[in-house]
Amino acid sequence: TALLAVSGVWGVRTHTVRPQLxxxxxxxxxxxx
Known part of the structure; x- marks a missing residue:
């Protein structure tokens, strides 16, 4: 999730919000x- 976000993806579903943030x-x- 973090790698996708840094790459510019904005629509990722996650179940562990705090660690991913x-x-x-x-x-x-x-x-x-």
Missing amino acids: DAIKVGGMWQRG
């Missing part, structure tokens, strides 16, 4: 440098 935030920060 944290991973998306980290991925976004990593991508920005």
